[in-house]
Amino acid sequence: MTQDLIARAEAWLAEDPDSETREELAKLIESADVEELAARFSGTLQFGTAGLRGELGAGPMRMNRSVVIRAAAGLAAYLKAKGQGDGLVVIGYDARYKSADFARDTAAVMVGAGLKATVLPRPLPTPVLAYAIRHLGAVAGVEVTASHNPPRDNGYKVYLGDGSQIVPPSDAEIADEIDAVASLHDVPRPESGWEVLGEEVLDAYLARTDAVLTEGSPRTANVVYTAMHGVGKDVLLAAFARAGFPEPVLVAEQAEPDPAFPTVAFPNPEEPGAMDLAFATARRTDPDIVLANDPDADRCAAAVKGRDGEWRMLRGDEVGALLAAHLVTKGVTGVFAESIVSSSLLGRIAEAAGLGYEETLTGFKWIARVDGLRYGYEEALGYCVDPEGVRDKDGITAALVFAELASVLKEQGRTVLDLLDELALAHGLHATDQLSVRVEDLTVISDAMARLREQPPTALAGLAVTKAEDLTEGTEQLPPTDGLRYYLEGARVIVRPSGTEPKLKCYLEVVVPVGSADELEAARAKGAELLAGIKKDLAAAAGI
Secondary structure: OOOHHHHHHHHHHHHOOOOHHHHHHHHHHOOOOHHHHHHHHHOOOOOOOOOEEEOOOOOOOOOHHHHHHHHHHHHHHHHHHOOOOOOOEEEEEOOOOHHHHHHHHHHHHHHOOEEEOOOOOOOOOHHOOOOOOHHHHOOEEEOOOOOOOOOOOEEEEEOOOOOOOOOHHHHHHHHHHHHHHOOOOHHHOOOOOOOOOOOOHHHHHHHHHHHHHOOOOOOOOEEEOOOOOOOOOOOOHHHHHHHOOOOEEOOOHHHOOOOOOOOOOOOOEEEOOOOOHHHHHHHHHHOOOEEOOOOOOOEEEEEEEEEOOOOEEEEEEHHHHHHHHHHHHHHOOOOOEEOOOOOHHHHHHHHOOEEEEEEOOOHHHHHOOOHHHEEEEEEEEEOOOOOOOOOOOOOHHHHHHHHHHHHHHHOOOOOHHHHHHHHHHOOEEEEEEEEEEOOOOOOHHHHHHHHHHHOEEEOOOOEEEEEEEEEEHHHHHHHHOOOEHHHHHHHEEEEEEEOOEEEEEEEEEEEOOOOOOOHHHHHHHHHHHHHHHHHHHHHHHHHO
């Protein structure tokens, strides 16, 4: 076994084009570190609907140039098999370790395969890449990013020519082509032949951002903004300047791209402590709202000052409902859509406004494909407010629309919290929470799912389970996915493994009727109590 493992590692080493990972792997072979070699050669990173994502390092179970070259070769072969072998592939990248290298390798592979390739001019937000695909008439796009994953990770996200991320069966067909790559020596990688784009593609994206705002709308909101050490700052500042908003106050410690993400444990606005510096800046400068992007700026977080004077993050579902309500007042038409793990409040807002509404599986690859989509959101801070421009979540345009909403409310002498109260009065208090368990051992997740399937809960927090669905079988509205959905009296629970991180995620929602403004505080207390009870009982049922 050990000799076989070392032989596989030596074969990989012989093909590795990267001096850093070659040196790393050579040391592991020399020291015969069987445990570490086994971890890196136990299989290959699986290419799925999230593309590739993993820790940087040598070997097929890590993100590295060898893995990326194979992925690019597989994508090129897939495009050629679809009759698009002379098409254009546009490539974007963030500021993480190795991102620029992976982008350049992808461009070289595409040109070597006979396709045309263009690369964005520098590290830019993912939505700029999603926009550029359709703007340039490309047959596919690649974004090199690990979004909000830890610093040592990187990833590879694939879009097709419609500007949306891949969905089945394309992911499996591309994966088959990747598996068919026998040797890296068989993959031509010329030194040139691709184009590095100029600023015109970014200018076109920024011109498009103007369309998300209503002409003549108030632009008075004062904003504190953090880029979370990512690539959002310059594009967001340019978009806000074009729109005529006051220049956002930057969280200086997190303003510039830094792949080490030195001030946060996880560069995700949802993680505990990630917004501490933004709140400290807000306490000094007293803005109307705080906005944050994740490192590749496809997500947007918002925070407001509570009635107790303390700053607090709005949940993704709260921002999703607020943006929907604002779009309704702007007179939009079309379909509102969200993933099944997001709050059912969106459906009630759409129904009251006479708009279409659809639920999809988790991920913007599904939301973006809804016919007639006008607005889509996902509770994990993803919002699509301009589907004609970007068929994906876009943290830049979402920030603009939220700032417009805050400005309108400010001019009316109201606040974001006032609007949330009004939505609760109109549609019931929709309280959401998440039970999220990060694991080292992935069997913890599969064991929890198996346990819930074998012994499904009959009640949670004293609420009877009225219906249980195993989503692996699919429903009339949804294709099959690994998940469980429970309907309770006045509540809903969904349990699923994360598609991008080693996490089990449980999404909880309770709906408490509210008769008058006097009942809001009691309704919130009841909602919080029920959510805590559901979380406790569900954890016990899942054995986590």
